[in-house]
Amino acid sequence: MKGRRIGITALVPPEVVYACGCRALDLNNLVPESMVRPEDKLCAWSAVWRELLLRREVEVDALVVVAGGDCYTSLVDAQRVELAGIPAHHFIYPFSGDIRLMREQVEALAEFLGELEHEVMDEVAELKAMALRVHEMRSRGELGSRDGFLIEVSASDLMGSPARYREALENLGEVDVSYEHRIALLGVPPIYSDFHEVLAELGMHVVFDEMPYEFIRHTGRSMAEVARSYARYTFALHLRRRLEFLRKQLRRHRAEAAVHFHQYACHHSLEEPLLRGLCRELRIPYLSIEADLPGRTPEQVRLRLEAFAERLGEES
Amino acid sequence: MIVGVDVGSRTAKAAYLEDGEYSFRVVETAKWRTLLGGRAAEAATGYFRKHVPAELRVTEITTAIHGTRRLLGEVVDVIVDIGGQDTKVIDVRENGFRMNDKCSAGTGAFLELIAKQFGVALEELGGLHLLATRAPEINSTCSVFAQSEVVSRLVEGYSVEEVVRGVHLAFARRIAQMVPEHAQKVALIGGVARNSGVVEALREVLGAEVLVPEEPQVVNAVGAVEYYLRRKSG
Ligand code: SF4
Numbered sequence: 425m426k427g428r429r430i431g432i433t434a435l436v437p438p439e440v441v442y443a444c445g446c447r448a449l450d451l452n453n454l455v456p457e458s459m460v461r462p463e464d465k466l467c468a469w470s471a472v473w474r475e476l477l478l479r480r481e482v483e484v485d486a487l488v489v490v491a492g493g494d495c496y497t498s499l500v501d502a503q504r505v506e507l508a509g510i511p512a513h514h515f516i517y518p519f520s521g522d523i524r525l526m527r528e529q530v531e532a533l534a535e536f537l538g539e540l541e542h543e544v545m546d547e548v549a550e551l552k553a554m555a556l557r558v559h560e561m562r563s564r565g566e567l568g569s570r571d572g573f574l575i576e577v578s579a580s581d582l583m584g585s586p587a588r589y590r591e592a593l594e595n596l597g598e599v600d601v602s603y604e605h606r607i608a609l610l611g612v613p614p615i616y617s618d619f620h621e622v623l624a625e626l627g628m629h630v631v632f633d634e635m636p637y638e639f640i641r642h643t644g645r646s647m648a649e650v651a652r653s654y655a656r657y658t659f660a661l662h663l664r665r666r667l668e669f670l671r672k673q674l675r676r677h678r679a680e681a682a683v684h685f686h687q688y689a690c691h692h693s694l695e696e697p698l699l700r701g702l703c704r705e706l707r708i709p710y711l712s713i714e715a716d717l718p719g720r721t722p723e724q725v726r727l728r729l730e731a732f733a734e735r736l737g738e739e740s
Numbered sequence: 741m742i743v744g745v746d747v748g749s750r751t752a753k754a755a756y757l758e759d760g761e762y763s764f765r766v767v768e769t770a771k772w773r774t775l776l777g778g779r780a781a782e783a784a785t786g787y788f789r790k791h792v793p794a795e796l797r798v799t800e801i802t803t804a805i806h807g808t809r810r811l812l813g814e815v816v817d818v819i820v821d822i823g824g825q826d827t828k829v830i831d832v833r834e835n836g837f838r839m840n841d842k843c844s845a846g847t848g849a850f851l852e853l854i855a856k857q858f859g860v861a862l863e864e865l866g867g868l869h870l871l872a873t874r875a876p877e878i879n880s881t882c883s884v885f886a887q888s889e890v891v892s893r894l895v896e897g898y899s900v901e902e903v904v905r906g907v908h909l910a911f912a913r914r915i916a917q918m919v920p921e922h923a924q925k926v927a928l929i930g931g932v933a934r935n936s937g938v939v940e941a942l943r944e945v946l947g948a949e950v951l952v953p954e955e956p957q958v959v960n961a962v963g964a965v966e967y968y969l970r971r972k973s974g
Contacts, residue, residue, distance in 0.1 A: 700834070710835070731801035
């Protein structure tokens, strides 16, 4: 598979994809800007990338999809793509977080992709360490919400090559962001392409993006390390562990409020009462937003965000 | 004097606060400028708030909370704001918010359509409702289908009053779908709240206490003034 372009969905370890001499393309990153409107769909994320692949608007040589422990909608959509002739591999997270089982999964992935070169893993680990520093910059208000988000969310496929990702990291300049409120964004990343800008306009600075943070915090310089790290991917584990992790992160990032983003027809929507409860426990305001199709942030959602900012303004 | 204006899709409302007393004016949206008499407002809200010269602008969600609190003198669980083209349900306790702006059923436009169908003024619907002691089932949640159901019920022998009552109950059920279950105290605001038939139907369908401020149409304009005062004092 050397040099091949592999379509992936979050979260497939990009260190393994690159170490096997392939290039990763996170299909989800194409969705927010896409104009494709699938006729049969549950969640728009997987339906849109499925259509992009079926219509050959995006070419990949193979597909690796997270087939267990996270999203079953993408599992079905990926199988439709596979049955249309694109080779696919199914990557399964162990619910128990068992490192041995995780190791088997990353080994199987490597086997599907080709031969391993460990130096590439070193490079990816180094890039992710840089991305973590960028994350801290944003949290300190030295980087805009959107720039920080793009860096974190792009760690899932390293923008198509480690070199390109390094360049993006190195080109970031320090800025002084003025903002009124520190916001944590929980749940799946927003499907609206301008969501972080809209928040920034309203004085809300995102200091913690839950899922993109997962993209930068897991890595490893060997298969053993990769397995150990990814076994802690919270979206695939028992909710108790995710809530525990979030409790710590919300405190550590001094989040003043949380916006929970979820998708129509996604099982993660069922987590709403738990996340709401966590915010109540931490005494921070919580806003839940359910989205469906990609595009710019709709007026109605803007109105809700604006009212949320007004409420935060009154409380502070 | 402190002026709060609410420029919505059908009407524009102003609340004037002078010596601790409120006075109000309501005009068609296109004439909103006449509310200001050449000056800027202290606070503006409503769908067209961004077009109004004002010291500050605030969403209808925040003004509904402040205005209701001031005019009712108490805090409610949920506010239902039925406007000409959209209906908003604000969960005050949970800071939640739902809005129906995709379809006219469940908004003031639906009742206007029905009033026209009966050849009565919108304001008369409430009175007709109270004259009926039974109501036919109107099932359709779509305003176009509901209109043909209205004809069917009349043909079946129900009186106009009874059909109006049935329509109000269908309308209330539509709105109740947006109201969170925990709501025990609900405030109804917006022009439609003056229709006592809708108020009664909502009480019946929700099984909750439904409060209507004396001037339901100007709640958001009052809320704009109240929000302004709060910002200034804080
Ligand atoms: S938002 Fe939910 S349903 Fe959609 S791809 Fe993500 S996990 Fe799957």
